[in-house]
Amino acid sequence: MPTLAIVTDHYHYAITIFLMMAGLYIVVARGNMVKKLVGLSIFQTSVYLLYVEPGKIIGGTAPIIDPSFTVYSNPLPHVLMLTAIVVGMATLALGLALVVRINEAYGTIEEDEIFERDRET
Amino acid sequence: MLLTLLAVVTIAIVRQRSLFGVVILASIYSFLMASVLIVLDAVDVAMTEASVGAGVSTVLLLATLHLVKTTEMKRVRPHLLPLFVSLGTGAVLVWGTLVLPPFGTPDAAIHKHVAPRYIADTIKDTNVPNVVTSVLADYRGYDTLGETTVIFTAGIGVMLLLRKARRRGRRDDAETSR
Numbered sequence: 001m002p003t004l005a006i007v008t009d010h011y012h013y014a015i016t017i018f019l020m021m022a023g024l025y026i027v028v029a030r031g032n033m034v035k036k037l038v039g040l041s042i043f044q045t046s047v048y049l050l051y052v053e054p055g056k057i058i059g060g061t062a063p064i065i066d067p068s069f070t071v072y073s074n075p076l077p078h079v080l081m082l083t084a085i086v087v088g089m090a091t092l093a094l095g096l097a098l099v100v101r102i103n104e105a106y107g108t109i110e111e112d113e114i115f116e117r118d119r120e121t
Numbered sequence: 122m123l124l125t126l127l128a129v130v131t132i133a134i135v136r137q138r139s140l141f142g143v144v145i146l147a148s149i150y151s152f153l154m155a156s157v158l159i160v161l162d163a164v165d166v167a168m169t170e171a172s173v174g175a176g177v178s179t180v181l182l183l184a185t186l187h188l189v190k191t192t193e194m195k196r197v198r199p200h201l202l203p204l205f206v207s208l209g210t211g212a213v214l215v216w217g218t219l220v221l222p223p224f225g226t227p228d229a230a231i232h233k234h235v236a237p238r239y240i241a242d243t244i245k246d247t248n249v250p251n252v253v254t255s256v257l258a259d260y261r262g263y264d265t266l267g268e269t270t271v272i273f274t275a276g277i278g279v280m281l282l283l284r285k286a287r288r289r290g291r292r293d294d295a296e297t298s299r
Contacts, residue, residue, distance in 0.1 A: 009223030014215055015128055021211035022131045028203035032193040034140050034185060038147050041178065042131060045154050048170070052163045057232065058225030062162045063252035065244055071227070073162035074236045075252040079261060081166045082253070083268045089173050090275035096185045097282040103189045110194045 012053050019046035031111035033099045037092060044088040051077040051084075127153050138193045144182045151175035165253045 019042060026039025055074035063075035099109055106114050130150045137143050151174035158167035222229035239256050249255040257265055 005223075006219065010215075010218050010221070012224055013218035013221065015125065017211050017214045017218070018128055019131055020214070021207040022128075022135060024210070025203055025207040026135055028206065030193070032140070034182065034189065035143055035193055038134060038143055038182070041147065041174070042134065042150065045151070045170070045174065048154070048166065049157065052158060052161050052166060053224065054221070054229060054231050055163070055236075056161045056225055057227045060162060060227070062164045063240060064164075065240070065250040065252065072240050072252065074232055075239055075256055076236050077231075078163045078166050078253045079256045079264075081163070082169055082257060083264055085166065085169050085173055086268055087271050089177060090272050092178055093181055094275045094278050094282075096181055097279040099185055100188050101282050109189050112194070 012049070016046050016049045016053065019043075019049070033102065033109040033111070034096075037095045037099070040095070041088060041092055044084065048081045048084060051081050127157065140186055140191045140193060143193075144179060144186065147182070148175050148179040151178070165251070 023039045023041075023043030023046060026042065027036050030036055030039065055077040057071055057073050060071040060073045061069050063072040063078070065072075102114070103109050106117055108114060108117075127150065130146055130153060134143055134146045134150065137146060151170060154174065155167040155171040158164075158170060239260060240252055243249060243252050243255045247255040247259045249259070
């Protein structure tokens with residue numbers, strides 16, 4: 001039984017790490033740059049989960065002070081992740097602008113084709 | 122459970138080769154993530170994720186797809202090495218989480234540090250009932266200043282990149298018409 005308890009208690013971490021590794025795999029293995037950026041944002045969202053999950057208290061509520069509640073979930077990870085979402089948005093926008101520029105210079109956004117062009121010149 | 126659904130959508134994103142499909146799946150992923158965050162009591166984060174992750178990111182990705190080719194090419198290099206690297210890293214990370222406190226326990230280390238002080242003092246110090254707001258704008262205002270600096274820098278970068286492209290495009294047009 002303790003094994004089962006460990007599995008159910010840490011299931012959310014396993015899924016979070018699965019998402020993280022899926023993002024990493026997309027970034028490393030896929031050559032298409034738009035897809036790489038989507039993988040990067042999957043990695044980022046998995047980090048949100050990684051931070052917010054430990055902050056949850058079972059039986060707690062959202063951290064908005066109200067006399068009818070006493071137990072609140074931890075607000076600090078929420079604040080950090082708000083910042084992370086906005087910064088992730090900024091990196092995505094910058095990355096997509098770079099993709100558009102690369103597409104104009106090389107006519108493609110596939111890594112392999114870009115390397116081929118570089119070898120030719 | 123919602124988390125399992127998230128994993129399924131991620132697998133679909135990995136396998137999908139049409140980039141339009143990828144973008145729409147990424148949008149679905151963001152909405153699922155927002156629902157998970159609501160379940161985890163992070164309502165402010167969920168709201169931001171739904172608007173920024175599912176809204177603005179999707180618009181930006183679609184705008185990029187308007188300018189580039191929309192199907193992904195099949196890979197010529199083998200992709201076993203990245204698979205092993207991610208599986209290995211994942212296994213080590215899962216092994217590392219086994220010693221972390223179980224889900225939802227109120228006496229975990231994370232709930233013992235500054236968070237109780239924020240919750241207890243927010244009304245007295247800032248008169249804002251939403252603790253997330255008071256920490257974001259008041260206790261950790263400098264973090265938010267740094268965040269806006271990042272956004273500003275990224276905005277400048279995007280503007281410079283795209284403006285240069287447009288000017289070059291105009292010059293190319295002039296050269297071809299000559």
